[in-house]
Amino acid sequence: MAKEVELDCMGEACPIPLIKTEKALEELEVGDTLIVLVDHSCAMKNVPEWARKQGHEVELEEVDDGEWEVYIEKMK
């Protein structure tokens, strides 16, 4: 059963969310989903960009003004 893990990066400036995402994804199994919460506008751009380049399935949603959730499904 694929699990969903939440990673809270609220209030953390770029590039900390990206590095945390990288580390958290390593721990997960293929098919699991990582939900990264960010409120730094730079992270909202580079976290999805990085994850897509790695070949993962990515969705971005602005859940509140200036707060985003990045859904990353680990593909490999």
Added chain:
Amino acid sequence: MAEEKVRTSSRASSRGGTEKRKKKNQIPIAMIIFAVIAGIGVWLGFKEETLLLYWLLGLAFGFTLQRSRFCFTASMRDPYLTKSTSITRAVLIAFAITSIAFTAIKYGYFINGLAIPGQSYIAPISIATAIGACMFGIGMVIAGGCASGTLMRIGEGFWMQVISLFFFIVGSLWGAHDFGWWKRTFMLKAPKIFLPDYLGWLGGLVVNLLIIAVIYVIAHKWEKKHSDGLSH
């Protein structure tokens, strides 16, 4: 601000359980801010027309910076961290465009026999430049933004960046305090190079653009090399 880029995929439906928080309506505050901006603009315009121009240019710059997510810090950091050079190349293109435009402006003054504007900004290249660049580079990655990026993120409401701004000011004051020593020790002994003096106006521009082009190609290859290596 409500603009969202949501990439839909096959698993979008499997996430129906996520309830959305209702966003605050930002239209009223936007209208108030717009009125204040316009009011300040009118006031500056009556005071002095150039002030109005600076006001509008500043606003346009900030708006572009925010909407485009243009980040000088990322342009220097991401090639190491994520091997992505898209922002690096965007900065290089910006440099190329400004090189052409500034050469055109300066040349315009020069052929009309007028004093070339902005010549006082040509500072000597010395070891102080290199040391300063390294210090700034380390600082901006830790702080999560360079000068413009820090200001922009404070505007976005990212309060941690206020700390960056505070120490940015402290550092600037400290730098100003010691500037005399740097100037006497390094800068006065260093060469001051204005490319058109050595290579002519066209030559200077061409060399400048060539250097930018070479870095651009290297940046592109760097990203390509690392993204090819990914599919293992």
